Each structure stands twice: as C-alpha cells, then as structure tokens.
Amino acid sequence: xxxxxxVFPGSNCDSDTFFVLKEVLGQDTTFLWHKDHDLKxxxxxxxxxxxxxxxxLRSGAIAKxxxxxxxxGEFAAKGGTVLGICNGFQVLLELGLxxxxxxxxxxxxxxxxxxxxxxxxxxxxxxxxxxxxxxLRIPIAHFDGNYFASSxxxxxxxxxxxxxxRYVDENGEATAEANVNGSAANIAGLINKEGNVMGLMPHPExxxxxxxxxxxxxxxxxxxxxxxxxx
Amino acid sequence: MIDRKTIADHNxxxxxxxxxxxxxxxxxxxxxxxxxxxxxxxxxxxxSSKVYLKKLPTAGKNVIQGPGENAGILDIGAxxxxxxxxxxxxxxxxxxxxxxxATGIGGILRDIFTMGARPIALLDSLRFGxxxxxxxxxxxxxxVAGISSYGNSMGIPTVGGEIYFHCCYSKNPLVxxxxxxxxxxxxxxxxxxxGVGNPVLxxxxxxxxxxxxxxxMASAEFGKETExxxxxxxxxxxxxxxxxxxxxxxxxxKGLIVGIQDMGAAGLTCSTSEMAAKSGTGISINxxxxxxxxxxxxxxxxxxxxxxxxMLLVAKKENLAxxxxxxxxxxxxxxxxxxxxxxxxxxxxFRGETAVDVPVDAIVNLCPxxxxxxxxxxxxxxxEKFNPPPLPSDCNDILLRLIASPTIADKExxxxxxxxxxxxxxxxxxxxxxxxxxxKGQKKGLAMTLDGNSLYVYLSPRVGGMIAVAExxxxxxxxxxxxxxxxxxxxxGNPEKPEVMWQFKEVIEGMAEACRSFSIPVTGGNVSxxxxxxGISIYPTPVLGVVGLIDDISRAVSPGFKQAGDVIVLLGxxxxxxxxxxxxxxxxxxxxxxxxxxxxETEKRVHELCLGAVSRGLIRSAHDISEGGLAVALAECSFxxxxxxxxxxxxxxDIRPDALVFGESQSRxxxxxxxxxxxxxxxxxxxxxxxxxxxGKTSGGKIMIRHAGREIIRxxxxxxxxxxxxxxxxxxxxP
Numbered sequence: 001x002x003x004x005x006x007v008f009p010g011s012n013c014d015s016d017t018f019f020v021l022k023e024v025l026g027q028d029t030t031f032l033w034h035k036d037h038d039l040k041x042x043x044x045x046x047x048x049x050x051x052x053x054x055x056x057l058r059s060g061a062i063a064k065x066x067x068x069x070x071x072x073g074e075f076a077a078k079g080g081t082v083l084g085i086c087n088g089f090q091v092l093l094e095l096g097l098x099x100x101x102x103x104x105x106x107x108x109x110x111x112x113x114x115x116x117x118x119x120x121x122x123x124x125x126x127x128x129x130x131x132x133x134x135x136l137r138i139p140i141a142h143f144d145g146n147y148f149a150s151s152x153x154x155x156x157x158x159x160x161x162x163x164x165x166r167y168v169d170e171n172g173e174a175t176a177e178a179n180v181n182g183s184a185a186n187i188a189g190l191i192n193k194e195g196n197v198m199g200l201m202p203h204p205e206x207x208x209x210x211x212x213x214x215x216x217x218x219x220x221x222x223x224x225x226x227x228x229x230x231x
Numbered sequence: 232m233i234d235r236k237t238i239a240d241h242n243x244x245x246x247x248x249x250x251x252x253x254x255x256x257x258x259x260x261x262x263x264x265x266x267x268x269x270x271x272x273x274x275x276x277x278x279s280s281k282v283y284l285k286k287l288p289t290a291g292k293n294v295i296q297g298p299g300e301n302a303g304i305l306d307i308g309a310x311x312x313x314x315x316x317x318x319x320x321x322x323x324x325x326x327x328x329x330x331x332x333a334t335g336i337g338g339i340l341r342d343i344f345t346m347g348a349r350p351i352a353l354l355d356s357l358r359f360g361x362x363x364x365x366x367x368x369x370x371x372x373x374x375v376a377g378i379s380s381y382g383n384s385m386g387i388p389t390v391g392g393e394i395y396f397h398c399c400y401s402k403n404p405l406v407x408x409x410x411x412x413x414x415x416x417x418x419x420x421x422x423x424x425x426g427v428g429n430p431v432l433x434x435x436x437x438x439x440x441x442x443x444x445x446x447x448m449a450s451a452e453f454g455k456e457t458e459x460x461x462x463x464x465x466x467x468x469x470x471x472x473x474x475x476x477x478x479x480x481x482x483x484x485k486g487l488i489v490g491i492q493d494m495g496a497a498g499l500t501c502s503t504s505e506m507a508a509k510s511g512t513g514i515s516i517n518x519x520x521x522x523x524x525x526x527x528x529x530x531x532x533x534x535x536x537x538x539x540x541x542m543l544l545v546a547k548k549e550n551l552a553x554x555x556x557x558x559x560x561x562x563x564x565x566x567x568x569x570x571x572x573x574x575x576x577x578x579x580x581f582r583g584e585t586a587v588d589v590p591v592d593a594i595v596n597l598c599p600x601x602x603x604x605x606x607x608x609x610x611x612x613x614x615e616k617f618n619p620p621p622l623p624s625d626c627n628d629i630l631l632r633l634i635a636s637p638t639i640a641d642k643e644x645x646x647x648x649x650x651x652x653x654x655x656x657x658x659x660x661x662x663x664x665x666x667x668x669x670x671k672g673q674k675k676g677l678a679m680t681l682d683g684n685s686l687y688v689y690l691s692p693r694v695g696g697m698i699a700v701a702e703x704x705x706x707x708x709x710x711x712x713x714x715x716x717x718x719x720x721x722x723x724g725n726p727e728k729p730e731v732m733w734q735f736k737e738v739i740e741g742m743a744e745a746c747r748s749f750s751i752p753v754t755g756g757n758v759s760x761x762x763x764x765x766g767i768s769i770y771p772t773p774v775l776g777v778v779g780l781i782d783d784i785s786r787a788v789s790p791g792f793k794q795a796g797d798v799i800v801l802l803g804x805x806x807x808x809x810x811x812x813x814x815x816x817x818x819x820x821x822x823x824x825x826x827x828x829x830x831x832e833t834e835k836r837v838h839e840l841c842l843g844a845v846s847r848g849l850i851r852s853a854h855d856i857s858e859g860g861l862a863v864a865l866a867e868c869s870f871x872x873x874x875x876x877x878x879x880x881x882x883x884x885d886i887r888p889d890a891l892v893f894g895e896s897q898s899r900x901x902x903x904x905x906x907x908x909x910x911x912x913x914x915x916x917x918x919x920x921x922x923x924x925x926x927g928k929t930s931g932g933k934i935m936i937r938h939a940g941r942e943i944i945r946x947x948x949x950x951x952x953x954x955x956x957x958x959x960x961x962x963x964x965x966p
Contacts, residue, residue: 010470012386016655051384054470110379110648141650206652211669
C-alpha cells in the first residue's frame with residue numbers, strides 16, 4: 001500500500017509525517033504537491049500539520065482552494081482513506097469533509113504540549129488496533145484547536161459514534177481541566193459518517209519513536225496500514 | 232545639501248563624515264550618506280568592539296567558518312556540519328514587542344539558511360523588567376507571542392532558552408535569539424559575488440518603507456521619544472520566509488547559484504556591498520527593477536529599507552532561468568536587478584541617473600575603528616562589600632519563596648507557546664539543563680544551551696564572563712554532551728561611556744580565558760551596545776550560546792530523579808558564598824557581594840567526570856546547581872521526575888546553613904545513581920580528582936535536608952511544585 005503526504009506552501013509537518021511513515025514504519029510513501037492534480041495512485045492521503053498559506057485568514061481556509069484538493073475531495077467521495085492531522089484536520093473542516101469548525105484555543109495562546117486522549121471509537125480504520133477506552137499520550141501544537149459544533153450536530157456525532165478521540169487526564173477522565181483548548185465535548189478527533197475521513201488535533205507522528213518520549217501515536221498509522229493491506 | 236544637522240541625524244560624527252569625503256573624493260549624495268550611516272553604524276561595523284573581540288579564541292580543529300560570515304560553522308563528523316549564531320533584537324522589541332521579536336527570529340533564521348543549512352533549532356534568551364508592572368507583562372507577552380508566531384509558522388522548533396527578570400531591563404528588554412542549522416559539509420554556501428557578468432537576483436518580499444534606519448536606531452540610546460520610532464520596526468511575514476527557505480535551499484541543493492546573502496540589517500545596502508567586498512568585485516544594480524510595494528520610493532529609501540524576507544543571490548549566468556523557475560514554484564519573485572562587475576565599486580542607478588558610485592571597500596572595510604576610553608566604574612568599590620543577613624529562622628518559607636521567584640519559577644507558560652517538537656528531533660523538553668536533539672540517521676546527538684547571569688557580571692565583569700562560559704558547558708555536561716563551539720551575544724550600555732567600555736573589556740577577558748580553558752572556539756556572535764534608556768545602562772549582559780555533541784544519544788541524561796532508593800551524589804564542593812545569589816536578591820533585595828568564585832581547572836574536571844559517567848551509563852540523572860543553590864536544584868530534580876520523587880539529604884559542611892542550601896558556588900552538579908553503580912562512580916571521581924560525596928538518597932514525596940543532624944528543610948514536593956508551577960501564570964492572570 002502507498003501513503004501520500006500533501007505539501008501545501010506553509011506545511012511544516014510534511015517531512016515529519018513522511019519520515020515516520022517511510023523510515024519508522026517502512027511504508028511506501030510519496031509527497032503530493034498542492035498544485036498538481038496527480039494522486040500518484042496512493043491508498044491513503046495524509047494532510048499534515050503546519051500553517052498552510054500562512055493561515056493568516058482562518059486556518060485551512062485557503063488550502064481548500066488548492067488544485068489538489070479537488071482530487072482529494074473526489075478520492076474521499078469514492079471511499080478513499082484520508083487522515084488530517086492538526087492543520088490537516090482544519091483543512092478537512094474547511095473542505096466540508098468533516099463537520100464543525102475550529103475556534104481559537106480558549107486561553108488565546110498557541111499550545112504545544114503532551115496531552116492525553118482517550119480512544120472513543122476503536123472500530124474505525126484509523127483506530128481498530130487500539131483498545132476501546134485506551135488512553136494515548138500524544139503532543140498537540142496549535143492555536144486553533146477549539147472544536148466547535150452546534151448542540152444538534154454534537155448529538156448526531158455522539159449518536160453515530162463519530163467522536164474517535166477525546167481529551168482526558170492521565171487517568172482517562174474527560175475533565176474540563178484536561179480539555180486544554182476548550183473543545184466542545186472534549187473532542188480531539190473526529191471521523192465522517194462513512195468512516196473513511198478522520199481529522200485529529202494531536203500529532204501522532206510526534207509520538208512514534210521511544211527516543212522522543214512516546215510511541216502511542218503509532219497505533220493510528222498501524223490501524224490504517226493493517227486495514228488497507230487486508231482490503 | 233549635506234549640513235551638520237544632516238550628518239548628526241545620520242549618527243555620524245564630523246570626523247567620520249570627513250573620512251567619507253576623503254575616501255570617495257567628493258561629497259556623498261544623500262543616498263550614499265545613508266549607506267555610510269548604516270554600514271558605519273555600531274550595529275553593522277563593530278567599530279567600538281572590534282579591537283577587543285580579537286581576544287576571543289576562534290581557532291579549533293572543527294572550525295569550518297569562524298567569525299565574519301553570516302554564522303559560524305563547525306564540523307560534527309559524518310560529512311555533516313552545524314551552522315549557528317545568536318543575534319539581538321532588543322531595541323525593536325521594546326518599541327513593538329511582537330514584531331520586534333518576530334523579525335528577530337526571521338533574521339536569525341535567514342542567517343542560517345543563507346549558508347545552505349536547514350534550521351533545526353531555535354533558542355532564546357530573554358530579559359524583562361519585574362512582572363508586577365503591567366507594561367513589563369505586556370512586553371513579555373508580546374515578545375513571547377512574536378517568537379511563537381514566527382518560529383511556529385516556519386516549522387523551526389524553539390527547544391530551549393532562558394529568562395531573567397530585573398528592573399534594569401524594564402525600559403530595555405533583551406531579546407537574544409539563537410538558531411542552529413544542519414548542512415552537508417560539501418553543501419555550504421557563502422556570501423560571494425563572483426564571476427563578472429553573473430546576474431544579481433533579488434528574491435523574496437517586495438521592498439517597502441519599513442525599517443528604514445533600523446540599524447542606526449540600534450546604535451543610539453533611547454530617549455523619551457522612543458515610542459515615535461515605531462515605524463522603524465519591520466513587520467514579519469513568516470509564511471513568506473518559509474517559502475523563501477524552501478526555495479533557497481532548493482536552488483542551493485541544485486547547485487544553481489554562486490553566492491547568497493540575506494537582506495537583514497541595512498537591507499540591499501549591506502547585501503550588495505558585503506558580497507562584492509568579500510569577493511573583490513563590484514556590483515551594479517538598477518533600482519527601477521527592485522520589486523516595490525509602495526509608490527514613489529526614493530533611491531535612499533530603497534537602499535536603506537529593512538523590509539523582511541528578502542535575499543540577494545548571485546546566480547551562474549546560464550542558470551538564471553532555472554533559478555527563476557524554482558522561485559516561481561514557490562510563488563516568489565526572483566528578479567535580476569544587476570550584475571557582478573570588475574573594479575570593486577557599488578553602482579546604483581535610479582531612473583537613468585547614478586544614485587551611488589562608491590568603492591565597496593570604503594563602505595565595508597574602512598569604517599574607523601575605535602579604542603574607546605575605559606574606566607573602572609565607581610560602584611565596584613562598594614559592590615563586593617555587604618553585611619550578610621541574619622540567619623533565617625525558617626528555611627522552608629524561604630525555599631517556597633525562592634522557587635516562586637520568576638527567574639527560578641517554571642517557564643512552561645512561555646515554552647508551551649513555542650512549537651518545541653516540530654521536525655521530530657527533540658529528545659529533552661524545554662527547561663532541562665540543555666536542549667537535546669537527535670540527528671536523524673545518526674547515533675550522535677546535538678545539545679545546546681544559552682546562559683548569562685548578568686548580576687554576577689555586574690558585580691564582577693571578568694568573573695561573570697567566565698561563569699557564563701563555565702555554566703553553559705556545565706549544562707551540556709549534565710545531559711552528557713561535550714562543548715564544541717560558542718557564539719555570544721554581548722548586550723551592553725553606551726560604549727561611549729568609559730565605565731561601559733571597561734565592563735565590556737573585562738567580560739571579554741573573562742570569556743576568552745574560559746573558552747581557552749575549555750578549548751572551545753568562538754565562531755561568531757553579535758554585539759548590542761547602546762542598551763540605555765534615559766541615560767541608564769542595563770547590567771552588562773553577555774549571553775553565551777554553546778553547542779555540544781553527545782556520541783550516543785541513547786545515553787543522554789535528564790535532570791529528573793528516576794526512582795526512589797537511588798543514591799544522590801554531589802560532584803564538586805559546597806562553599807560559603809552568598810554574594811550575587813538569587814537568595815540575597817529575592818529575599819533581601821540585596822544585590823551585593825563578590826559573585827561565586829570559579830576555578831576553571833576544577834570546573835573542567837567536574838565536567839569530565841560527569842561526561843565519563845554518562846557515557847558509561849553510571850548516572851541516572853544530573854542537574855547543574857545554579858540560581859537558588861542546592862535546595863532549588865534538588866527540588867527541580869523532583870519536578871522533572873515522573874513520579875515527583877523527593878529526596879532525603881544530610882550535609883555536614885561547616886558553613887552557614889543558608890549559604891549551604893541557597894548559595895550558588897560554582898562547579899557543582901547533583902547526580903543520582905543506582906546503589907550498584909555508586910562505587911564505580913566514586914572510583915572514577917577519585918581518578919579524575921573530583922570531590923564527589925554521597926549526600927543522601929531519593930525517597931518518597933518529600934524534600935528533607937538536614938545540616939549537621941539538624942533538619943533545615945522539610946517540604947512536600949507537591950507544595951514546592953505548585954509554587955514553582957503557578958508563579959508565572961498567576962502573574963499574568965492579574966487583570
């Protein structure tokens with residue numbers, strides 16, 4: 001199987017994601033340039049973290065107009081696997097591939113730190129290798145990670161099990177204190193109804209090597225790899 | 232017409248002006264006067280510091296590039312080199328904290344990637360006035376947000392640094408930024424303008440009127456009208472710089488260019504004249520071709536603009552189209568604005584007329600050099616004398632207050648705003664003794680740290696200068712890395728004051744001696760004079776940036792205790808030294824006394840022992856004893872421990888108990904070891920001639936210190952941790 005990591009101008013976790021997929025996990029991985037229309041026959045598209053187009057407007061708002069995003073939209077519509085990390089999640093929201101929107105963190109500051117997230121749905125192609133309720137220690141790094149959804153949308157998301165990760169404390173409790181950026185219902189990661197597009201704010205590529213303090217992020221990549229290799 | 236007032240407005244003396252006329256053989260045009268004013272400013276010419284900077288050792292077997300280029304370069308083996316430098320952005324950061332600090336980051340990053348290296352780390356050393364004052368909080372808030380905004384967007388992790396607070400920085404905060412990049416040894420680029428007829432390309436952002444006279448501003452004292460200088464501060468665009476970074480590295484990687492120089496201070500003026508001067512060539516440019524974002528700009532304004540995110544390249548003639556194709560891919564302008572010429576002159580045309588025609592040598596190399604008068608400051612006569620305070624009745628209370636003093640308290644409020652993990656190399660989180668990065672595909676790792684205790688320097692410039700070097704190297708030793716090179720940022724007051732010049736001279740002497748002793752070359756740096764507001768100088772503040780290597784990164788050590796039951800060993804010796812301590816300052820508001828003494832030989836032996844023990848895997852944690860002394864160091868070892876493991880310590884030194892636990896004697900490291908490794912460590916200490924003494928063990932959730940059997944400190948780690956953690960955020964939550 002083959003991963004494609006999208007490069008927007010201003011992406012800055014593209015190389016990190018590429019490194020983890022290719023060098024740490026040994027996967028066939030290629031970069032996808034935002035101005036192209038060629039998806040290079042990849043099986044999974046990763047929209048990486050960073051500041052696409054500088055994010056001077058709303059995060060991800062300009063990236064959605066990139067030529068490549070047309071193909072990404074079609075790829076997703078056909079059931080292709082798309083993972084958005086941090087800025088990638090923001091782009092997916094702007095594209096409408098995931099519902100809701102991002103606000104500034106409630107403390108109005110950029111936040112970079114290890115957080116704990118709980119696996120709320122361990123039956124997706126992005127999380128099936130995790131145990132339900134498993135607590136993962138993965139870093140975040142964002143200014144706009146305060147997930148917003150109307151109460152009606154939240155009800156729908158919960159009902160259809162679309163919340164994949166929630167901010168929790170180290171004991172796995174979804175407390176207000178653990179909700180670092182103020183997200184609605186402590187939501188850290190979300191999947192679409194069809195189950196092929198996921199976005200999350202934490203950076204699994206930063207938690208994939210023991211030397212860097214955590215390998216908890218690997219479970220996400222490994223879930224994708226196993227699922228797509230079986231298909 | 233150039234009159235006395237015009238000359239004075241350009242910060243030039245009449246003698247300097249006379250020299251300009253003599254060098255070019257006529258009166259300069261206004262644009263030429265502007266050019267000389269910038270390039271002969273203190274900031275660009277180092278005219279007051281040059282004679283002293285020569286005393287710093289710059290040679291070493293790993294040195295690929297010493298002072299004089301955009302940044303220093305050291306060979307780190309395996310075909311790789313590190314490019315690093317520190318710069319100040321003090322003046323702009325006071326006037327406009329956010330943009331001042333942000334463009335400081337932009338500038339230092341360009342210094343690194345202009346040499347072909349991809350920046351992999353940022354660190355910053357900051358100094359602010361006390362946080363009780365709303366204005367000081369606003370400055371700190373703005374500076375931190377500015378660094379965060381620029382560094383995060385560029386995708387360069389801010390992995391460490393240091394912050395001190397003192398009233399001398401209230402109207403003159405210091406923002407010193409350090410960057411380090413990695414480059415293949417055969418892929419290094421220099422600021423060369425070689426090959427007559429080669430095109431000179433302008434790349435990056437368009438030129439506006441921002442930042443005109445920035446370098447001149449940084450070369451004068453601030454007065455009450457400082458606020459009006461806001462238009463002199465540039466505005467940063469990190470997104471543009473990220474594109475510039477990728478495009479520049481791509482044309483360099485493809486071997487398409489001859490030389491490259493960033494347009495930082497003094498913009499187009501500095502880049503054209505320096506590139507030509509270094510290659511013994513000239514440059515001719517046509518300003519009509521320079522991309523401009525404002526209408527009606529004069530040649531004076533275009534040449535002096537400090538608009539950000541711009542670079543000047545000299546390409547091989549035949550590669551011009553390919554270079555432009557790469558920049559177009561990254562949506563950037565790359566415009567040929569002139570060419571390399573023979574004859575060593577800078578010629579600038581504007582609307583068909585010659586605006587500048589002067590020898591580059593005169594601009595770059597013939598600025599007068601000053602050996603300014605120096606005089607030992609009067610305050611030093613009494614600074615070392617002080618009456619020690621009465622012995623404290625309750626050391627617990629003092630420790631709680633000390634740990635919450637902003638200089639010592641937790642800086643997470645700051646570093647969580649910095650992306651410190653992007654590029655996935657960060658092995659130790661900010662706040663450790665030194666930042667530690669892995670190098671992908673290599674066993675070895677890189678460590679770096681910034682240090683500079685200005686109170687020590689104020690009390691004894693020479694000793695303070697030595698300590699700055701020694702402590703930085705000690706920090707590296709604590710994580711297991713050996714120092715390989717130094718960059719420094721020397722922040723001082725007005726050099727025209729003999730007292731300031733004396734401090735400067737002494738600090739250089741102290742630093743030079745320490746660098747020679749540790750055999751580490753100084754590969755460059757920055758001097759920031761005129762840190763005075765309304766006639767008051769800051770404390771002399773040298774900031775040392777030291778880079779180190781660890782052979783096996785998997786052996787690296789952090790400050791945190793690993794588990795209860797380990798043995799705590801003190802490397803080095805406790806002495807009765809209270810002078811210059813944070814204890815005297817924070818508790819008694821006393822900035823007096825001789826700073827701690829330092830013996831460089833002893834210091835070196837302590838480092839050797841620590842390094843040897845780390846590489847043999849004998850120690851489980853190591854932490855330098857600095858501000859706040861042994862008690863604070865022990866507390867920090869607990870804070871860094873996952874389980875917040877405490878310690879029980881017994882001391883029997885025959886010295887005042889407050890000096891024992893809060894004194895800042897140098898050359899001390901507190902380490903924890905497994906019981907089974909203790910004898911090997913002590914044996915090693917004996918062989919290396921270092922005093923190493925078992926002082927206690929890691930244990931439970933309390934910190935307990937006994938002196939000669941009498942308990943002097945007993946506190947739960949949790950209460951100390953809370954005091955340490957809350958101090959700075961609480962200050963900022965005050966409306």
